[in-house]
Amino acid sequence: MAKAHVTTTVNGDPVEFLCDAEQTLLDVLRDELYLTGSKEGCGSGDCGACSVIVDDRLVCACLMLGVEAEGHSIETIEGMANGDQLHPLQTKFLEHAALQCGVCTPGILVAAKSLLERNPDPTEIEVRYWLAGNLCRCTGYDKIVRAVLDTAQEIRGG
Amino acid sequence: MAATSNGKANGATRWIGTRPVRPDGVDKVTGRARFGADVHLPNMLVGKVLRSPHAHARIRSIDASAALALPGVKTVVTRDDFNDLSSEFVPAGEMLVNYRDVVRNVMAREKALFEGHPVAAVAAVSEKVAREALALIDVDYEVLPHVLDVVDAMAPDAPLLHEDMITAGVEPAPTKPSNIAKVVEFKLGDVAAGFAEADIVIEREFSTQPVHQGYIEPHSCIANYSEDDQAELWCTTQGHFVVRGHCAKLLGMDVSKLRVTASEIGGGFGGKTVVYLEPVALMLSRKSGQPVKMTMSREEVFRASGPAAGTRVWVKIGMTNEGRITAGEAVLKYQAGAFQGSPVQPGCMCAFAPYDLDHVKVIGYDVLVNRPKVAAYRAPGAPQSEFAVESVVDELAKRIGMDPVELRLKNAAKQGTKAAYGPTFGPVGLVETLEQAKAHEHYRAPLKPGQGRGVASGFWFNIGGETCATLNLGEDGTIALVAGTPDIGGSRASLCLQAAETLGVDVERIRPLIGDTSTLGYTFLTGGSRTAFASGMAVVEAGKDMIRQLCERAAKVWDIPVEAVEWSDGEARPAGSNAGEFDPLSLADLARLAGKTGGPFVGRAQINAQGAGPSFGTHIVDVDVDRETGRVTIERYTVIQDAGTAVHPSYVEGQLQGGAVQGIGWALNEEYIYDDKGRLQNPGFLDYRIPVCSDVPMIDTVIVEVPNPTHPYGVRGVGETPIVPPMAAIANAVEGALGMRFMDLPMSPPRVLKALEDARIAEAA
Numbered sequence: 053m054a055k056a057h058v059t060t061t062v063n064g065d066p067v068e069f070l071c072d073a074e075q076t077l078l079d080v081l082r083d084e085l086y087l088t089g090s091k092e093g094c095g096s097g098d099c100g101a102c103s104v105i106v107d108d109r110l111v112c113a114c115l116m117l118g119v120e121a122e123g124h125s126i127e128t129i130e131g132m133a134n135g136d137q138l139h140p141l142q143t144k145f146l147e148h149a150a151l152q153c154g155v156c157t158p159g160i161l162v163a164a165k166s167l168l169e170r171n172p173d174p175t176e177i178e179v180r181y182w183l184a185g186n187l188c189r190c191t192g193y194d195k196i197v198r199a200v201l202d203t204a205q206e207i208r209g210g
Numbered sequence: 211m212a213a214t215s216n217g218k219a220n221g222a223t224r225w226i227g228t229r230p231v232r233p234d235g236v237d238k239v240t241g242r243a244r245f246g247a248d249v250h251l252p253n254m255l256v257g258k259v260l261r262s263p264h265a266h267a268r269i270r271s272i273d274a275s276a277a278l279a280l281p282g283v284k285t286v287v288t289r290d291d292f293n294d295l296s297s298e299f300v301p302a303g304e305m306l307v308n309y310r311d312v313v314r315n316v317m318a319r320e321k322a323l324f325e326g327h328p329v330a331a332v333a334a335v336s337e338k339v340a341r342e343a344l345a346l347i348d349v350d351y352e353v354l355p356h357v358l359d360v361v362d363a364m365a366p367d368a369p370l371l372h373e374d375m376i377t378a379g380v381e382p383a384p385t386k387p388s389n390i391a392k393v394v395e396f397k398l399g400d401v402a403a404g405f406a407e408a409d410i411v412i413e414r415e416f417s418t419q420p421v422h423q424g425y426i427e428p429h430s431c432i433a434n435y436s437e438d439d440q441a442e443l444w445c446t447t448q449g450h451f452v453v454r455g456h457c458a459k460l461l462g463m464d465v466s467k468l469r470v471t472a473s474e475i476g477g478g479f480g481g482k483t484v485v486y487l488e489p490v491a492l493m494l495s496r497k498s499g500q501p502v503k504m505t506m507s508r509e510e511v512f513r514a515s516g517p518a519a520g521t522r523v524w525v526k527i528g529m530t531n532e533g534r535i536t537a538g539e540a541v542l543k544y545q546a547g548a549f550q551g552s553p554v555q556p557g558c559m560c561a562f563a564p565y566d567l568d569h570v571k572v573i574g575y576d577v578l579v580n581r582p583k584v585a586a587y588r589a590p591g592a593p594q595s596e597f598a599v600e601s602v603v604d605e606l607a608k609r610i611g612m613d614p615v616e617l618r619l620k621n622a623a624k625q626g627t628k629a630a631y632g633p634t635f636g637p638v639g640l641v642e643t644l645e646q647a648k649a650h651e652h653y654r655a656p657l658k659p660g661q662g663r664g665v666a667s668g669f670w671f672n673i674g675g676e677t678c679a680t681l682n683l684g685e686d687g688t689i690a691l692v693a694g695t696p697d698i699g700g701s702r703a704s705l706c707l708q709a710a711e712t713l714g715v716d717v718e719r720i721r722p723l724i725g726d727t728s729t730l731g732y733t734f735l736t737g738g739s740r741t742a743f744a745s746g747m748a749v750v751e752a753g754k755d756m757i758r759q760l761c762e763r764a765a766k767v768w769d770i771p772v773e774a775v776e777w778s779d780g781e782a783r784p785a786g787s788n789a790g791e792f793d794p795l796s797l798a799d800l801a802r803l804a805g806k807t808g809g810p811f812v813g814r815a816q817i818n819a820q821g822a823g824p825s826f827g828t829h830i831v832d833v834d835v836d837r838e839t840g841r842v843t844i845e846r847y848t849v850i851q852d853a854g855t856a857v858h859p860s861y862v863e864g865q866l867q868g869g870a871v872q873g874i875g876w877a878l879n880e881e882y883i884y885d886d887k888g889r890l891q892n893p894g895f896l897d898y899r900i901p902v903c904s905d906v907p908m909i910d911t912v913i914v915e916v917p918n919p920t921h922p923y924g925v926r927g928v929g930e931t932p933i934v935p936p937m938a939a940i941a942n943a944v945e946g947a948l949g950m951r952f953m954d955l956p957m958s959p960p961r962v963l964k965a966l967e968d969a970r971i972a973e974a975a
Contacts, residue, residue: 072338088248089241091476093426094508098895101426129241142239146231149860152699152868154238155245155427155476177904184904187895189424189477190699191864192871193903 060121062087063131071118078102080118081128089129089158093187100186103159103166104128110166112185129158132165141165141203148199152190160186164200172208176201225710225717226923229860232703233722234474243474246430246446247505254432255284257494257504258340259487260330260347261514262322265356265580265888266369269318269329269349276346277332282339284498286347287331289319291493292460300455301734305586307484311549313460315583316489322351323371323548324580325889326513333494333502356580356888360522360543363389363579371548371578391550392576396558398630404537404569408528412605416598416953418937419881420520420545422512423587424872424900427476429515430505433491437499440467441492446475448482448696449735454727460489461496468492471726472696479872480586481516483737512893517882518587519544519552523598525561533612535603535621537569538562542595544576547583552576553591556671559631560592560934561599563669564640564826565621570630580888586737588869589670589930593876593937597955600666600938605951614665614942615653615828619644623669623826639852639916640667640826646912647828652848657832661845662946667828668934672927673738674819678731679748681709681756683811687798689715691749692725694733695741699868699929700861704742705749707857708923712753714780715797731816739927742857743918744819750922756813763807764795821920825928827851829870829935833943840963842878842944848910854918854926866932867909873936875901881956 055070062085069084076095081087081104093099095114102113105127113128132139141164144150151157160183167174167182174182179200180193188196237243274286295309313319318327330347334340355369362368368389377384379393405411431445441463447453450470458465475482487504495502506515522543528536540561544552554574562570572595607614622641628634647653647665657663680692691709695701702722710717734740757777764782765772774789775782781794795803804810832846849866856862879899883891892898917924937955945951950965 074338082247083250086250087241088244091245091427092247092505093428093476094895096508096894096896099426099508133240138236138239142236145239146235149229149232149700149858149864151235151238152861152864153425153427153475153477154234154243155425155474157238158241161239176908180904184902187426187900187902189426189479189872189900190868192867192869192901192909193906194867194909195860195864197903197908 061125077116078113101159144203150195150199251501255333267351273348277343282335389578399569407536413526420517423479423481425477428506433495434501435495521594542574557591557595561595566627597937604942643828662943664942666935666938670930672822675734681813687801739929748815751815752813823918823926840959850912855924869932877940
């Protein structure tokens with residue numbers, strides 16, 4: 053079967069790619085566009101390491117087909133910093149040592165950004181439930197939750 | 211040394227004990243860091259593995275002709291491509307591997323020994339074609355009876371995995387083969403005499419299920435084998451030198467012709483100390499003449515890598531009415547999986563290590579079952595045996611109405627204690643962790659009705675080993691630090707701090723790199739909590755080597771004897787007024803003068819690090835049990851552990867927190883579920899449920915610092931001990947909440963609910 057031609061927006065830039073019908077958005081990001089910041093930890097939507105934002109909605113890129121990206125706007129970890137300025141979440145994750153191996157970190161940052169855009173003043177419980185779809189095996193989540201809460205406070209001007 | 215809660219060292223250090231941003235941090239928060247699967251090479255093929263659908267089957271024949279005929283398929287590899295290897299044990303972390311078994315684990319030979327055992331592999335132009343090709347490989351199996359349970363596997367009529375397996379460690383040697391690979395025994399004193407002194411003796415039997423390390427990054431590698439028999443391998447591993455050795459052995463290569471680069475590693479916990487895909491990818495690349503990338507799916511990770519051993523542990527402990535433990539005895543039966551080599555030996559060594567006992571006897575059985583070969587998992591073997599011992603100790607404390615921390619303090623191992631496995635402890639921090647526990651606000655905080663509190667201690671011995679490091683001084687006075695131990699959780703930060711402390715320079719002037727296998731001498735893997743300790747020692751030695759050179763050059767510039775030069779605060783200075791009056795020469799000054807004074811500066815160290823100090827910890831946990839659903843909720847958790855010296859306290863805290871939460875998963879949820887054909891039913895994160903963010907509270911930490919005298923800055927490994935106490939601490943807390951002791955893990959909702967219902971029925975009857 054011929055490959056599909058897809059026109060979409062990735063991190064604000066117009067992007068075109070060809071993909072097989074069964075290729076996931078994650079396959080396309082990683083293997084066609086070489087945006088390898090989104091990770092495949094499970095391929096079944098259970099670990100959140102491939103979290104991306106599609107039109108303001110947080111999704112697992114492994115659960116969406118590449119062809120479904122047509123006409124949508126996709127935001128990945130590679131688009132999180134603003135030029136040479138890290139996003140406040142990125143800075144706080146570094147300050148709080150909220151990562152060890154770092155493989156879940158891109159997905160967690162994307163998910164946390166999506167949370168703070170909806171809820172600038174989340175409680176600890178709200179952070180924990182929002183991030184419940186993002187597995188981290190190294191940290192025990194403590195420093196991650198603290199980093200997110202601290203970022204929220206900083207963005208609010210506290 | 212006083213215990214402190216912020217992990218700061220004794221104040222005499224400038225960099226040790228500080229918390230700079232890790233040097234690899236920005237790469238990790240921007241998606242720039244390259245992990246195992248993040249690399250693509252031109253002309254690259256995709257490799258996939260065909261795995262046995264049977265738990266135990268003889269492989270009569272393999273026909274790959276149809277697969278090879280499929281357009282886009284470049285080559286197929288089977289058992290016929292690997293030479294058989296003789297039995298030879300080599301170290302892999304705290305465990306040993308046998309090449310005869312490694313070659314069979316990588317690719318099944320006579321038999322498939324577990325569901326998921328590789329039987330063939332294919333390289334094709336795309337993943338899609340590779341998958342289609344796998345379906346075209348025809349394997350003729352003779353299905354055999356299988357055995358999964360450790361006790362069943364020890365029965366005389368059990369199906370045999372290896373028909374020639376004669377139990378080692380038994381005199382006289384058995385004449386008949388069995389699934390028992392090895393029996394080990396550790397003895398101290400005379401347990402019969404010890405039990406005779408006891409007023410109370412409690413014996414119990416415990417079981418634990420296999421649990422997976424659960425690293426989020428699946429195994430992945432790219433092999434690029436060239437026509438002149440040299441090869442490059444990029445892979446996610448805890449030890450690229452070990453990978454090089456294993457692969458060279460399996461492919462019949464000189465190690466010098468195989469250059470292995472460790473990618474950033476997305477978690478390992480012991481599970482990435484062995485090889486699975488790497489030799490297969492190299493063989494596919496050799497046969498196809500193209501680079502081959504292989505990545506496991508999560509399902510493959512569960513079916514064919516790891517896990518930690520499932521176990522059956524019997525424990526008997528005697529105690530006087532005053533709370534003095536008089537004897538401890540245990541029998542450990544550990545699943546090895548399809549090949550020998552369970553961590554039963556470290557399990558035996560650690561079982562009673564937190565106690566100062568005169569009479570100990572521990573016997574361990576290494577037992578083969580039709581499951582994936584176990585791999586190291588964080589303090590391999592210790593969580594299972596210490597779960598059993600720490601549960602019985604709690605029961606003993608409750609029996610005489612003594613506070614469980616008090617009972618442990620009364621019997622705690624300390625400096626001078628002779629451990630049953632041989633060594634006499636130097637300075638160790640168990641007593642300090644117990645004192646901190648007793649004094650901690652958590653330990654005195656009121657519990658709500660229906661909640662329970664538990665404590666348990668834990669021990670891991672830690673290792674050192676062969677380690678190299680290099681410091682390359684740049685012409686502007688900045689330094690490239692090259693280490694050979696993959697950085698799994700922030701060790702580059704710790705190594706830079708140790709180098710900065712030694713040289714007296716700003717840590718920001720040091721840039722670390724994990725060198726590939728051609729840039730450094732042999733360096734053992736990241737495991738045994740050895741990296742901050744052993745690579746740290748090597749970095750300090752390399753720093754001293756560089757200081758020697760710097761002082762020599764300063765002596766040359768000043769035309770004074772080298773003995774008259776001292777290195778202080780990152781500068782060469784005349785040592786005292788007799789040496790003469792000279793302005794200090796900084797690292798940058800000397801770097802600039804290098805070409806005129808004798809050439810470049812390189813500090814090197816090649817060491818076999820000895821004297822890894824053991825680490826003890828004590829955990830406090832509060833639980834709430836939902837009597838309607840059987841769910842155990844962790845309400846509060848405190849980890850107290852001796853770090854020797856916390857080099858970067860944030861990452862020490864991170865180890866304590868992460869280990870505790872892995873232990874929470876082991877205690878409450880994680881287990882492998884097999885059907886009656888020996889097929890794994892829950893090979894995914896939905897059904898094999900590791901703790902998620904909403905499952906756990908904040909994990910408080912207290913870092914105790916009893917310096918390790920053999921390390922220049924007092925470092926002990928900290929990574930493994932934190933997974934040891936949680937299972938018993940939580941079981942002891944659940945006992946406190948329900949008055950019911952769980953001796954079988956996990957304490958998952960169905961099990962807790964069943965126990966509650968059984969108790970209700972018993973009460974009604």
